[in-house]
Amino acid sequence: AKKIILDCDPGHDDALAMTMAVASLKIDLLAVTTSAGNQTPDKTLNNAMRMLTLLHREDIPVAQGNRAPLVKPLETAPEVHGKTGLDGADLPDPDFAVQDIPAIELIAKTLRASTGPVTLVVTGPMTNAALFLRVYPDLAREKIDQIVFMGGAMGLGNWRPSVEFNIFVDPEAAKIVLNFGIPLVMAPLNVTHQAQIMKDEIAAIKEIDNPVGQAFYGLLSFFEQYHENPKWGFKGAPLHDPCTIAWLIDPTMFTTDRMNVDVETQGDLTRGETVCDYYQLTGKPVNTEVMLGIDRSRFIKLVMDSLKSFD
Ligand code: BDR
Numbered sequence: 001a002k003k004i005i006l007d008c009d010p011g012h013d014d015a016l017a018m019t020m021a022v023a024s025l026k027i028d029l030l031a032v033t034t035s036a037g038n039q040t041p042d043k044t045l046n047n048a049m050r051m052l053t054l055l056h057r058e059d060i061p062v063a064q065g066n067r068a069p070l071v072k073p074l075e076t077a078p079e080v081h082g083k084t085g086l087d088g089a090d091l092p093d094p095d096f097a098v099q100d101i102p103a104i105e106l107i108a109k110t111l112r113a114s115t116g117p118v119t120l121v122v123t124g125p126m127t128n129a130a131l132f133l134r135v136y137p138d139l140a141r142e143k144i145d146q147i148v149f150m151g152g153a154m155g156l157g158n159w160r161p162s163v164e165f166n167i168f169v170d171p172e173a174a175k176i177v178l179n180f181g182i183p184l185v186m187a188p189l190n191v192t193h194q195a196q197i198m199k200d201e202i203a204a205i206k207e208i209d210n211p212v213g214q215a216f217y218g219l220l221s222f223f224e225q226y227h228e229n230p231k232w233g234f235k236g237a238p239l240h241d242p243c244t245i246a247w248l249i250d251p252t253m254f255t256t257d258r259m260n261v262d263v264e265t266q267g268d269l270t271r272g273e274t275v276c277d278y279y280q281l282t283g284k285p286v287n288t289e290v291m292l293g294i295d296r297s298r299f300i301k302l303v304m305d306s307l308k309s310f311d
């Protein structure tokens, strides 16, 4: 199985990504670290721990990351994810303890203990990933084979006209990660907006007769409401973060292109925009495999099968 560390800010779609990773025999989830993003750092930590409690995977170590982005003040997304960051379901309180070391130390410890390469999956702002690469560059180069992340877009935005939320929250961190030199795989809005779960599919989750399915019926019903605003033109709710895990489980459901991706950190209108050099205009080296298309029905089947796999 592919060994991964999940750095996340749960968040409804982060919670689903975590659940799919736990469900898959192809993935070995070694550790979870939390970032500040969708909600404040204590709430995202609590949510990650509540999810692992629901999934009966209290054995997976969890550590808390940075309390704020590297440079900008923290901005959260309560309008998308609610007051708790994971509104819509009654989740169990955590029944295990958080690691008493910060996220970057848990990442270091996990990498050192691993015999083979580990994939770092980032589904929130890149603050922890950037700090880790700055503090432990050699360990990162030695042990991390790729960084698979949800963030950015090619010409789209969901927080500013051309800026996606995760990169918006910590553009300086994203710049460090994208320019570090470890191969990157990116799930931009271009693909995650195709990865929609429709209302009738959410209704079908209600029939999944286990606590995980029941929790996600509530969570995704809440998450879907924000996306009903006609301005988006959605027919359902985009499952952003699960694209990272789906790609690791079965990359053949995606089409990708390879290009250089960098981040704008200065622009008045564009701070946090991912600049994707689709036509290789800069001559800068290819650093990123960018997901651009998805077979939606196979993806939704994977989501459903993951939820059904729990007792
Ligand atoms: C990203 O922002 C968050 O709201 C989601 O969890 C996802 O990681 C989408 O822009």
Ligand code: CA
Pocket (backbone or CB within 6 Å): 008, 009, 010, 011, 013, 014, 038, 123, 124, 241
């Ligand atoms: Ca997220």
